[in-house]
Amino acid sequence: MDFPKIHESEYRFCLIMWEHEPVTATQLVKLCQDQLGWKRTTTYTVIKxxxxxxVLKNDNGTVTSLVSKDxxxxxxIDELVEKKFEGSLPAFIAAFTKHQAMSEDELDEVQRMIDRIRKGGSQ
Structure with missing residues (x-):
């Protein structure tokens, strides 16, 4: 199944929706106006x-997601790794860690993820 594309401004909208769902379209208009500076018509266009x-379902003015934030x-991330790193997760991680300092706690958490994957578990 193809995953629906969510563009950057739509993603910012989705962050609001995920935080408040289920949420009425009217509430989303207010939240988007306050947080994104959008007009009512912009919010309704994005919902549509x-x-x-x-990506979402609008059932009689109540909006819920059909796609989770995760x-x-x-x-x-899959698209980024495929496009920019030729599908190589190690190349992505190398580039990320080269320019992003990681704390001991973060390194420990990543190691725990790797250990779980090696043991056949999920992340």
């Missing part, structure tokens, strides 16, 4: 577009 692409993030 994301509904058509299967799924959207995983898809973005």
């Amino acid at each position: 577009r994301l509904g058509e692409r299967g 799924e959207a993030q995983a898809c973005e």
